[in-house]
Amino acid sequence: MRPFPQMLFSCTLTVVTLFFSTLCSGQEWKSGVEWQEPPVVTPGSTDNAPPSDAIVLFDGSSLEAWEQGDQWLIQDGVAIPQKTAITTKQHFGDMQVHLEWSAPTEIRGAGQGRGNSGCYLMGLYEVQILDSFENETYFDGQSGSIYKQTPPMANAMRKPGEWNTYQIIFNAPRFRGNGDLQTPAYVTLIQNGILMLNHFELHGATSYTESPHYKVHPETGPISLQFHGDAVRFRNIWVRELKAPQGRRVAAPFNLPVNKPAPEKKATEDKPKDGEQGGAVPKAEQK
Numbered sequence: 001m002r003p004f005p006q007m008l009f010s011c012t013l014t015v016v017t018l019f020f021s022t023l024c025s026g027q028e029w030k031s032g033v034e035w036q037e038p039p040v041v042t043p044g045s046t047d048n049a050p051p052s053d054a055i056v057l058f059d060g061s062s063l064e065a066w067e068q069g070d071q072w073l074i075q076d077g078v079a080i081p082q083k084t085a086i087t088t089k090q091h092f093g094d095m096q097v098h099l100e101w102s103a104p105t106e107i108r109g110a111g112q113g114r115g116n117s118g119c120y121l122m123g124l125y126e127v128q129i130l131d132s133f134e135n136e137t138y139f140d141g142q143s144g145s146i147y148k149q150t151p152p153m154a155n156a157m158r159k160p161g162e163w164n165t166y167q168i169i170f171n172a173p174r175f176r177g178n179g180d181l182q183t184p185a186y187v188t189l190i191q192n193g194i195l196m197l198n199h200f201e202l203h204g205a206t207s208y209t210e211s212p213h214y215k216v217h218p219e220t221g222p223i224s225l226q227f228h229g230d231a232v233r234f235r236n237i238w239v240r241e242l243k244a245p246q247g248r249r250v251a252a253p254f255n256l257p258v259n260k261p262a263p264e265k266k267a268t269e270d271k272p273k274d275g276e277q278g279g280a281v282p283k284a285e286q287k
C-alpha cells in the first residue's frame with residue numbers, strides 16, 4: 001500500500017484533473033427553457049416585517065382587511081378574538097402567510113379548551129393554533145397540526161404570553177372542469193424557525209365532525225381566523241400571493257456527455273502551423 005501522503009496527492013491530482021477536464025470540455029448543460037426574470041422583492045427591515053409585495057392584513061391599527069373585523073378587540077396594537085371568526089375580504093390561492101400569535105398569559109382551561117384558535121386557508125383548511133405549552137391534547141390537534149389530519153413534526157411552543165411566529169406556505173388544490181380533484185393542497189409550516197409541516201398533502205377540508213374530503217371550490221378563497229372563545233392575541237399578519245417561475249421551452253435540452261471529445265478538425269483546415277499562435281509547442285518547451 002502506498003504511504004498516506006502519496007495517496008492524498010494522487011487523489012487530489014485526480015479531482016483537479018477531472019475538474020479541469022470538465023471545465024475545458026465546453027459541454028455545459030442547458031435546459032432549453034427561456035426563463036422570465038424573477039421579480040425584485042425588497043425584504044422588510046427584519047424577516048418578520050412585510051416585504052414590498054406583501055398584502056398587509058393586520059399592522060396593529062386596523063382589521064379593515066377582514067369581514068367582521070370590527071367584532072374583534074384591538075388593544076395596544078394587538079387583535080383579540082371576540083364573538084366570531086374573521087375572514088379576509090380578499091381571496092387568495094397559492095400563498096405565503098406570516099402571522100404572529102400568543103396564547104393567553106393567564107392559563108385557563110385545558111386540552112382543546114386552552115388558547116384555541118386557527119388559521120383557515122381558503123376558509124377550509126385549518127392550521128391549528130393552540131396553547132400547546134405543557135398542555136396535553138390529541139397530537140393531530142395540537143399547535144402546528146393540520147386539524148385531525150397530521151400532528152406537526154415538533155412541539156415548538158413558546159410559553160403562554162410569549163409570541164409565536166407562523167410562516168405558512170400553501171399550494172391551493174386544483175380541480176378539473178368536471179369537479180374531480182386534479183392536485184391536492186399542500187402546506188408547509190415553520191413555527192418559530194422550526195419546520196413543523198413539510199409540504200404536507202391535505203386530505204381535504206378539516207372538520208371536527210366529518211372525515212376530510214375535497215369538494216370543488218373556486219381557485220381562490222379567504223383566510224379566516226377562528227374564534228374559539230379564547231383570548232389568543234394576534235399581531236403582524238401579512239400574505240404574499242405566490243406565482244411559480246415562468247418560462248417557455250425554446251429548444252431541446254443539451255444532453256451531451258460532459259467529457260465527450262471535441263470533433264477532430266480536418267488536417268488542412270484551420271490548423272495553425274508549428275510556431276504560430278496555438279500551434280504545437282516545440283519539444284524543448286514541453287514539460
Ligand code: MG
Pocket residue numbers: 116117118128129226228
Ligand atoms: Mg382551532
